Amino acid sequence: xxxxxxxxxxxxxxxxxxxxxxxxxxxxxxxxxxxxxxxxxxxxxxxxxxxxxxxxxxxxxxxxxxxxxxxxxxxxxxxxxxxxxxxxxxxxxxxxxxxxxxxxxxxxxxxx
Amino acid sequence: xxxxxxxxxxxxxxxxxxxxxxxxxxxxxxxxxxxxxxxxxxxxxxxxxxxxxxxxxxxxxxxxxxxxxxxxxxxxxxxxxxxxxxxxxxxxxxxxxxxxxxxxxxxxxxxxxx
Numbered sequence: 592x593x594x595x596x597x598x599x600x601x602x603x604x605x606x607x608x609x610x611x612x613x614x615x616x617x618x619x620x621x622x623x624x625x626x627x628x629x630x631x632x633x634x635x636x637x638x639x640x641x642x643x644x645x646x647x648x649x650x651x652x653x654x655x656x657x658x659x660x661x662x663x664x665x666x667x668x669x670x671x672x673x674x675x676x677x678x679x680x681x682x683x684x685x686x687x688x689x690x691x692x693x694x695x696x697x698x699x700x701x702x703x
Numbered sequence: 704x705x706x707x708x709x710x711x712x713x714x715x716x717x718x719x720x721x722x723x724x725x726x727x728x729x730x731x732x733x734x735x736x737x738x739x740x741x742x743x744x745x746x747x748x749x750x751x752x753x754x755x756x757x758x759x760x761x762x763x764x765x766x767x768x769x770x771x772x773x774x775x776x777x778x779x780x781x782x783x784x785x786x787x788x789x790x791x792x793x794x795x796x797x798x799x800x801x802x803x804x805x806x807x808x809x810x811x812x813x814x815x816x817x
Contacts (some may be wrong), residue, residue: 622803631712633794633807641803649804681748685803692738693803694748 597695614682623665709807726795
């Protein structure tokens with residue numbers, strides 16, 4: 592089944608403790624992206640990647656890092672999480688066609 | 704830069720009636736795609752419908768149709784014969800054909816009353 596898999600689904604952590612949210616797709620998509628969703632703000636792009644070793648900042652990249660060492664994986668790294676990073680995070684991938692974004696199931700992160 | 708505006712934070716509709724969710728956009732790109740996604744309370748993002756900026760006809764997918772008015776830069780979603788399962792958040796989004804960035808509006812929460 593074609594899908595984007597994010598892990599974990601839920602995470603509660605403390606301020607300053609480094610964490611990684613994994614994202615993997617099995618569709619051989621070149622384009623992958625991370626979004627965060629906050630009430631009233633919709634989904635805002637954090638980082639995106641056009642291909643292996645090609646990443647760029649989205650609208651809200653501060654406090655996040657990404658890497659794209661393999662085509663299928665695009666992990667999101669929070670080196671020192673803070674409470675304002677409490678949010679619902681989505682990974683998405685696309686084949687680059689006019690439509691065809693596939694979203695992961697989301698990761699609900701709480702930083703206390 | 705692209706911007707998507709959804710002016711209705713929340714809406715009620717009676718079961719079996721039709722409802723229109725508004726979406727306006729702003730872009731300098733000559734060619735783009737418009738999308739609607741549904742997000743139920745379980746949280747996943749479900750793709751509903753797509754409209755290309757050069758498509759001559761409005762897109763339809765089952766009970767969903769898109770009222771696309773290019774000159775007014777609007778792409779409203781029409782849901783016919785609302786069902787209780789339609790209660791969810793709905794997001795309008797846009798992507799330029801020359802790029803990959805998908806920009807979202809703030810969403811509209813639709814509540815279907817029995």
